Amino acid sequence: MSAPLVTILDDEPAVRDMLGAALEEAGFRTMGFARAREFEAALRSAAPDVCLVDLGLPDRDGLSLVHRLALESGAAVIIVSGRGQVQDRVTGLDLGADDYIVKPFEPAEVVARVRARLRRHTGPEAGGETARFAGWTAHFDRYTLEDAEGAETPFSHAEGEVLRLFLESPRRLMSRAQIQEALGGAAGESFDRAIDVRVSRLRTKLREDPKAPRLIKTIYGAGYIFLGDVEWS
Template sequence: MSASKQIAIIEDEPEVLALLSTTLADAGYDIQTYSHAVDFEKALAESPPDLCIVDLGLPDKDGLGVVSNIAAQSDAAILVISGRTGLNDRITGLELGADDYLAKPFEPREVVARVRALIRRRAATTSPAETTIYRFSGWEVDFATFLLTDEKGATQRLSASEASLLLVFLKSAKRLITREQLQVALDDRSDSISFDRTIDVRVSRLRSKLNDKTRNPKIIKTIYGAGYIFISDVT
């Protein structure tokens, strides 16, 4: 299956770009490479890939802005690979729509593993064998298009990670789901501490799109020290 998957790499360091391109091509993926954000964003508008690998230190635009644009315009999974190792950069990237964050220097095998996990996660969300439309608390979500629609018909796009998380909640409605269960369901390879920080950001981002108040939740309830319960009825 991987041979048909399109991966776009946005990286301005020639050596890193060559390493990523060769490694992922050898793993069976179709690769497009870009060293400038403007060239990538033109291509994104015409033909979104399945997954984007984004460096944050680009010469013509901050990579975080590129991440935000990808999440807003497509359902491509997003892997940030960057020399920025600070927690704030990682959290900001996740808040803007990145699905995973890997610091430089990196092991090529780790990149392939992360890419495979993200593509599996995205494929599970969009699988034609699954029900694609769910309704809950006045919302409708279509996983074939990653579109979330409110009662008034206004739509917004879910990122790949938001869609994956929401689908896990929908399939486990009215049941406690622990962080460990979420990590398994999302096929997340992070260590437990990193995953805890990541899942907090993802849940917060999803709640924001659903207008679900943390102090008086109607959809996702936090059970402190245990996990989460999707408390809304689902049809």
């Protein structure tokens, strides 16, 4: 099996070189891009496992690219940006990013975050690629939810991480701290907000009543619990 591929989209050559060297030393393959146009062209033939994306791109709004990657790509998306305000982090995570790293950073931190994303996505703890529950089938190999009639609704990598976590631990209360530890995100207001957004989107895709959800329950002050029987294959 070939090493995981990490793409680096940043218009600063020094940043691309630094990240590329650190990731390759850690055993990853890398591809670097200075512009979104080049990166999007490469996606036609390359299938990265993790995408590192700077928001300050010369030819494209980085946030819109993050949103597209989250919806259309099977890759994990990590923002690496000089924008360090809480609202910037919240917006990036709301749009589907899996993690947010603020410049300046230590290369070792980025390598650790990349490893955390890949462990969660492909680690041995994963129950399988297909889960059936309450008339739904979650296909984690193609990021879709299939209803009883066969209609499919796509979900993002970030939403899939949360869904898999719930489906691997049905009928078990999970605190925010446990979710943070399992998903490897940075603790804080922006991470909590991102989890709330992902849960809300999953409820919508599962056609849940937001005032009285049947499957993903909020236990106020404690966390979330998934109420349903799950069969993996």
